[in-house]
Amino acid sequence: MRALLFAWLAIAGQAALAGRASAVGLQPDGWDAGLELSAATDTNPNPRVVEINLEARVARVEIAPGQSVDAWTYGGRVPGPVIRVRVGDRLIVHFRNALPSPTTVHWHGVRVPFQMDGVPGPSQPAVNPGESFTYDFIVPDAGLYWYHPHVMSAAQSGFGLYGALLVEDPDENVGVDDELVMVLSDMALNDSGALEAPDAGGSIANVFGREGSHVLLNGRQQSSLVVRSGAPQRWRIVNAAKSRYFNLDLGGLPFKQIGGDGGLQEYSVERDTLLLAPGERADVVVTPRLGPGETITLRSILVNRGMFTTEGRFPYDDLLTLTGASVEPYSGPPPPDVRRALTPLPRAGATQVDLELTLDQPPDAAPEYGIRGALYSARHKALEARIGETQTWTVTNSTKWSHPFHLHGFFFQVLDENGAPVKPLAWKDTVDIPFERTVRLIVRFDDREGVTGAWMLHCHILDHAEAGLMGAVQVSPANAKGGPAETEDGHYGKH
Numbered sequence: 205m206r207a208l209l210f211a212w213l214a215i216a217g218q219a220a221l222a223g224r225a226s227a228v229g230l231q232p233d234g235w236d237a238g239l240e241l242s243a244a245t246d247t248n249p250n251p252r253v254v255e256i257n258l259e260a261r262v263a264r265v266e267i268a269p270g271q272s273v274d275a276w277t278y279g280g281r282v283p284g285p286v287i288r289v290r291v292g293d294r295l296i297v298h299f300r301n302a303l304p305s306p307t308t309v310h311w312h313g314v315r316v317p318f319q320m321d322g323v324p325g326p327s328q329p330a331v332n333p334g335e336s337f338t339y340d341f342i343v344p345d346a347g348l349y350w351y352h353p354h355v356m357s358a359a360q361s362g363f364g365l366y367g368a369l370l371v372e373d374p375d376e377n378v379g380v381d382d383e384l385v386m387v388l389s390d391m392a393l394n395d396s397g398a399l400e401a402p403d404a405g406g407s408i409a410n411v412f413g414r415e416g417s418h419v420l421l422n423g424r425q426q427s428s429l430v431v432r433s434g435a436p437q438r439w440r441i442v443n444a445a446k447s448r449y450f451n452l453d454l455g456g457l458p459f460k461q462i463g464g465d466g467g468l469q470e471y472s473v474e475r476d477t478l479l480l481a482p483g484e485r486a487d488v489v490v491t492p493r494l495g496p497g498e499t500i501t502l503r504s505i506l507v508n509r510g511m512f513t514t515e516g517r518f519p520y521d522d523l524l525t526l527t528g529a530s531v532e533p534y535s536g537p538p539p540p541d542v543r544r545a546l547t548p549l550p551r552a553g554a555t556q557v558d559l560e561l562t563l564d565q566p567p568d569a570a571p572e573y574g575i576r577g578a579l580y581s582a583r584h585k586a587l588e589a590r591i592g593e594t595q596t597w598t599v600t601n602s603t604k605w606s607h608p609f610h611l612h613g614f615f616f617q618v619l620d621e622n623g624a625p626v627k628p629l630a631w632k633d634t635v636d637i638p639f640e641r642t643v644r645l646i647v648r649f650d651d652r653e654g655v656t657g658a659w660m661l662h663c664h665i666l667d668h669a670e671a672g673l674m675g676a677v678q679v680s681p682a683n684a685k686g687g688p689a690e691t692e693d694g695h696y697g698k699h
């Protein structure tokens with residue numbers, strides 16, 4: 205009996221690694237075949253260690269029936285394989301670069317040791333073509349994270365390099381077994397159907413941020429899903445596009461948002477539309493009610509993210525079609541209300557930091573984004589923080605475009621936007637700072653192994669980051685004498 209039970213657990217564990225969240229669900233067999241993602245293969249027998257091989261290489265991928273493109277891929281697929289781990293697991297990734305250019309892997313949102321953060325220069329040397337690098341770290345927090353390069357990231361992510369990292373917490377009870385990982389992105393193709401040059405449109409396109417011509421969900425256009433009416437499903441969504449915002453709409457069917465970047469949020473919120481800026485994640489439950497053969501579509505409606513970002517553009521109507529299956533509707537109880545006890549970071553004693561997001565237009569040079577205030581330390585050319593310190597950042601966006609503001613290595617809590625409190629409480633690593641608005645957030649530079657270093661902060665419209673919207677925060681030991689430890693050359697590396 206015991207042996208049988210263990211055998212069953214082992215099989216259930218395998219099933220989870222093969223890409224399914226759980227063995228038992230309410231949906232018909234094959235319901236999610238149209239949204240299939242490849243899954244990383246764990247080669248390590250230790251149940252608490254997930255060890256995978258990951259190769260970056262150019263490969264031909266099909267983005268729509270009959271339409272293929274030579275993309276930059278992890279493991280030959282766009283998106284790269286979903287990596288599934290449990291919170292507290294050790295993740296070992298044997299990464300090999302078979303691209304024609306140097307690269308790294310950055311684990312977006314994961315509180316990794318600094319040496320594993322994938323920023324070329326400060327964290328690690330860039331991985332040159334033909335070279336390898338092993339990433340090895342404990343995954344400390346449940347949630348949906350993702351991975352992408354940090355070398356010429358606008359170009360490389362735009363070419364197809366991104367994948368999801370799902371950190372599951374076996375003790376988390378959301379009461380929904382049918383789960384989908386959704387990677388939203390886009391890809392810019394030229395008239396001959398090949399990858400568009402990443403600098404197409406010149407410096408003015410940097411100012412806007414380039415949106416790809418082909419909108420993708422799990423690497424495909426016009427995906428499909430077969431659903432059992434009345435059965436709740438959990439969608440774990442990441443916006444991996446380099447510039448495009450997604451504002452998801454299911455024709456009035458609400459999204460019940462239960463979490464975001466850093467796992468579950470304080471309490472759930474019903475949303476008619478779901479906005480994801482580049483880099484952000486959402487954890488939502490949707491419950492479609494559809495007769496057999498009846499359909500609804502998931503679309504992305506227009507987002508005003510600044511000057512000339514809606515003119516001449518159209519909603520994207522064809523992300524995903526949900527079709528009612530010919531099965532008995534589900535009439536069981538709705539899933540339980542999901543809550544998470546989160547404590548607001550104490551504001552008393554927090555160091556105040558003012559940051560301004562700027563755009564300068566020198567008369568005879570390319571426009572340049574910047575973070576003013578960030579470079580106030582001549583010594584480090586970075587913000588400074590001590591381990592254990594809490595800081596309140598007032599981020600004012602003085603430009604005419606919105607900026608998804610991302611901090612490496614730490615979660616923050618968003619306090620307010622233009623003075624209006626932001627609720628519910630949640631851990632974030634990326635927050636949209638709308639144009640001409642001010643967002644306040646609070647961050648604690650928690651003590652943990654390998655936390656010392658110059659952690660990046662930047663806009664996740666990657667064209668903006670490369671046009672200058674980036675900085676770093678130098679985190680130093682609490683007891684360091686005579687100022688924070690010196691970085692090698694007072695320089696925090698190229699994005």
Ligand code: C2O
Nearest residue numbers: 310312483610660
């Ligand atoms: Cu998603 Cu600096 O990165």
Ligand code: CU
Nearest residue numbers: 607663665668
């Ligand atoms: Cu930006």
